[in-house]
Amino acid sequence: MTQPVSTSTDKNIVDLSRGSRNRAVNRAIKATREKLQYGDRAIHTFDRDLLVMHLAAVLQSASITPYMIIVITFIGTYFNDDLRLIAWAFAALFLHAVNTLIQRFTQRQHITQENVAKWRHVLLAGQAMTGLSWAAFSVQSCGACTGDNYSLFKGAILLVALSFTALSCFMLRRSVPVTFAPVILTLLGNAALGAGMFDIGLLAMLCVAVAFFVIVTDRMYMSNIKLLPFQSEKDELIAELETAKSMSDEARRRAEEANLAKSRFLASMSHELRTPLNAILGFSEVIATEVMGPLNNPTYKEYVNDIHRSGQHLLNLINEILDLSRIEAGRYELQEEAISLLDIAEDCIGMVQLRASGKNITITEVFESSLPDVWADEKSMRQVILNLLSNAVKFTPQGGEIQVKAGWTSTGGQYVAIKDNGPGIPEDEIPVVLSAFGQGSIAIKSAEQGTGLGLPIVQAIMAKHDGQFILKSKLREGTEVIAILPARRVLQTVPAVEDAHAIQPRKKSFA
Secondary structure, three states, rough: OOOOHHHHHHHHHHHHHHHHHHHHHHHHHHHHHHHHHHHHEEEOOOOHHHHHHHHHHHHOOOHHHHHHHHHHHHHHHHHOHHHHHHHHHHHHHHHHHHHHHHHHHOOOOOOOOOOHHHHHHHHHHHHHHHHHHOOOOOOOOOOOOOOOHHHOOOOOOOOHHHHHHHHHHHOOOHHHHHHHHHHHHHHHHHOOOOOOOOHHHHHHHHHHHHHHHHHHHHHHHHHHHHHHHHHHHHHHHHHHHHHHHHHHOOOOOOHHHHHHHHHHHHHHHHHHHHHHHHHHHHHHHHHHOOOOOOOOOHHHHHHHHHHHHHHHHHHHHHHHHHHHHHHOOOOOOOEEEEEOOHHHHHHHHHHHHHHHOOOOOEEEEEEEEEOOOEEEEEHHHHHHHHHHHHHHHHOOOOOOOEEEEEEEEOOEEEEEEEEEEEOOOOOOHHHHHHHHOOOHHHHHHHHOOOOOOOOHHHHHHHOOOOOOOEEEOOOOOEEEEEEEOOOOOOOOOOOOOOHHHHOOEEEEEEE
16 A cells, blocks of 8 residues: 655755755856856866776877887887897886876875876876986897888887887876977987987977977867756766756656545545435435325425535446546456446447437437347447447437448457537647537537536547557538457357348437
8 A cells, every 4th residue: 555645845855956956056057157268277176076087098008008019129120130129128018007007096085176286296207207218218229230220110119108108198188298398308308419310300300399389289179168057968968967867757656546545535535525416316306206205396396406406416426436446446347247248339329319319419220130149248338329329319409310320340359439520629729629528619609518527438448358449520511430449359250241232221310
């Protein structure tokens, strides 16, 4: 059983959640606006985010550098068999390992906007150590080499190392000049000591390359700065949507629980609601028929008749509401037995015949003969056909015509169709009249208004029988409603094709 929930509690939950959510969104929008508007301040605003992204990127690619050093050493020994190159390889691997340890240690720290500058300097110091290994490589010499082959090899390797550093460390500002400053200083020292023209050319080429990659990495850094606010805003919007979806799901769940509780309440209150109405109807009928003595005042008798009619109308409305509530609550039980749709249809026509005659409406029966019984709830099917006939009589004008058909469906089931030549229903209003308490514009203007529950009850009853309910209507042409029971509810199969000529529609008219 669902526990009752306090209305005030619900309101507090919703209000607090909404307020907290709005404050968070306002803070995010304000911060994003400041990041986008205040130029250089945006760079420092995202320093921590970029540093964290840098650590994740370089640690992911840290295993590439040892392989590159090994390949460089292997190729270098082809030109130079000096053991100093192997010693350089071990020193470079050691410095790379130290730099990786510094990066892992920094990643485990709690980096905030206040201490981000300190940790950036620590990481730049690690990059400077790596730069020392490339400076040591730049002074390698080859006594056995001829020409400038070895110098070309060193230049190519330094350009590859520069490119790799620029691509992997562009989110750490000034990493490229810090890493290759030792290399440039070393080459400047060699040039000052009288190096050859090729080494001077290598120095110039490396300086140009470093300047170029500083510009490129700065552009890449600024591009990330511009992308981060949008990423941050997107994350906030996703969080907002998730919160809204969660609140919507919770509201829908509570609405469904409330609707089910309402349906269960009304379904269990049928006795309490009907008992006083039955007393009103019974005593008003006794008074109207003057069982206990005559009413000397004719006005009183008129009042009693009004009381009886109003009570009967109210009882009918309550019965419809209770029927729909029982269906929604899942407490509408079918008492199934073998019944004849033809007999029920004829009985219902007889029940509405008096009202139809009062409006000079002709009711025509078109029944297929010898329809077998079906397995269904007699009371429910009688309610379906009577509701549909009552609607047809209600909305058919004076002198109109109603046609009632019953017979086989193409799939072996049975149907009852009722067609009138009334005002019809606009196409856009059909979903409205099929919804609970829904009424079309024609019904609203009619003097005989109801609750709008008749058609929803018919739909629900047919669904309980695994059948179908179809409504076809055109404005100013009339309406046709069809109630269909499936073939598995028919207690006898469709007649054989060779006997089809024996099936003759049975027509009868009431005027």
